[in-house]
Each structure stands twice: as structure tokens, then as C-alpha cells.
Amino acid sequence: METWRLDTDEGERRVFVRFADDEVAEGRTPDLDLERAEFELSFDSPRDNTHSAIVPLASVKRVLLGREEITEPVPDDVLRKVALHFWDGEVVKGLLRRVPERHRNGMTLELLTPEADRAEVYALPYHALKAVFFLRSWDTRPPQLQTTGNQRQWTLPRQDAPLIELLSEIRGLRGLRHRGQISEVEYERRRSRVLAKI
Numbered sequence: 001m002e003t004w005r006l007d008t009d010e011g012e013r014r015v016f017v018r019f020a021d022d023e024v025a026e027g028r029t030p031d032l033d034l035e036r037a038e039f040e041l042s043f044d045s046p047r048d049n050t051h052s053a054i055v056p057l058a059s060v061k062r063v064l065l066g067r068e069e070i071t072e073p074v075p076d077d078v079l080r081k082v083a084l085h086f087w088d089g090e091v092v093k094g095l096l097r098r099v100p101e102r103h104r105n106g107m108t109l110e111l112l113t114p115e116a117d118r119a120e121v122y123a124l125p126y127h128a129l130k131a132v133f134f135l136r137s138w139d140t141r142p143p144q145l146q147t148t149g150n151q152r153q154w155t156l157p158r159q160d161a162p163l164i165e166l167l168s169e170i171r172g173l174r175g176l177r178h179r180g181q182i183s184e185v186e187y188e189r190r191r192s193r194v195l196a197k198i
Contacts, residue, residue, distance in 0.1 A: 016064040017041065017055065020088070020128060024181040025053075032063065034103035034123060057105050061086065063123040065108065074116050081135040084111070086128055093138065100132065107132075114138065169194050 012028040019025070027041040034057070042052045074097060084092040093114055100109035106125040109132075112118065170191055177187040 012042070013065065015041070018061045018063070019059055020061050022061075022176075022181070024176075027053075032065075032123060034106040034108065034125070037105060057125045058127060060125050061088070061128045062125075064120060065123055066121040068119050070112065070117055070119055074112070079112070079116065081114075081138065082111070083133045083135055084124070085130040085133060087130050088128075093135075166194055166197055 012030045013032065014026070014028050015032065017025045017027070025041065025043070027043045029039050029041050032039045037058070038054055038056045040052060041055050043050055074095075078097045079095040080097075082094060082096050084094070086092075092111070094111040095114065095116055096109060097112065098110050100107045106123055106129075108121060108123050110119050110121050173182070173187055173190050173194070176182045177184065182190070
């Protein structure tokens with residue numbers, strides 16, 4: 001896993017922690033071990049009053065351990081489509097090319113974007129994760145019979161997201177950015193994904 005770390009400094013790993021209430025903390029940890037029920041997190045920012053914290057895994061939704069851009073094509077035969085279903089209703093889709101590592105209190109997995117252009121390694125506490133579903137295809141809706149003149153053919157339905165849902169998703173992203181829970185770069189990346197659905 002060392003190659004997937006965001007960076008290390010004297011045995012510490014830089015991580016992004018997303019708590020169950022969607023608060024986000026960035027810091028360093030020397031001892032994130034999913035065999036234990038907690039870990040220590042040190043903060044780098046001199047602006048904050050807090051310099052470290054003991055974080056119970058029970059308060060964590062997921063921890064980003066590392067991120068890497070993928071420049072080489074990944075063979076399709078090693079990729080598996082998955083959907084991570086969290087208890088709060090969030091669903092994260094992606095591709096796995098390695099088997100998740102299971103531990104006493106959670107699992108670590110490398111999740112590639114559906115486009116297979118970026119990989120992120122997560123530590124996922126079991127209490128936050130409902131299930132990792134392995135998918136046959138991204139669209140699970142049944143095919144529809146379309147009739148055009150004398151021709152009939154089965155097609156998959158278009159993915160139309162209601163505009164109101166998309167606008168509320170952008171509003172939620174603006175709130176996260178305003179509260180400093182995501183960076184400007186992360187906001188723009190997520191916003192462009194939402195706008196691509198229109």
C-alpha cells in the first residue's frame with residue numbers, strides 16, 4: 001500500500017477523514033490500523049486550535065488513504081464494477097482491480113473511477129458500510145420496448161436525473177466548500193460531474 005499513500009513524513013500518513021456527519025478533517029496519522037477501534041490524527045494547520053485528536057472508528061464514514069492518476073490503460077478483464085452502499089444512503093460507484101483487504105473493524109480497498117482514470121484507496125469501517133455490491137452493468141433498470149413505425153427494439157432507458165435533484169446537489173457542494181470541508185479544486189471536480197448529468 002505504500003505506493004498509494006498521499007505522502008508520508010517520518011512514518012506518518014496524510015489522510016482525509018470523512019466523519020459520519022459529513023464533517024471532513026485532513027491530518028496525519030502514524031497508526032491507522034483497522035484491527036483497532038481508534039486512531040490518532042495530528043493536524044498541520046496553525047490556524048486551528050486543535051493539534052491532535054483520538055478518533056474512534058465508530059465516528060468515521062471513510063478515510064482516504066491515497067490517490068493516484070492512472071496513465072496506463074487497465075485491462076478490462078481485471079476490473080470489477082462495484083457500488084459501495086453506505087448506511088446514510090450514499091452510493092459510490094467504481095471499479096476494483098484488487099481484492100479488498102479485510103480487517104477486524106473495516107476494509108481497505110482501491111477504487112478506480114468508472115472511467116478508470118484515477119484510483120483512490122479507502123479505509124472503510126464496517127459500521128458505515130451497508131455492502132459492497134458487485135455489478136454486472138452500471139444501469140440496473142430493465143430494458144424497454146420501443147416501437148418506431150413497424151420496427152420494435154429493446155433499449156436501455158436513458159438516465160435522466162431530475163433537474164431539481166441536480167441543483168440541490170450543487171447547492172450541497174457549495175455548502176461544503178463554504179464551510180471549508182472540500183477544497184475549491186474538489187468542488188469544481190464534483191460540480192462538473194453533476195453538470196455532465198444535465
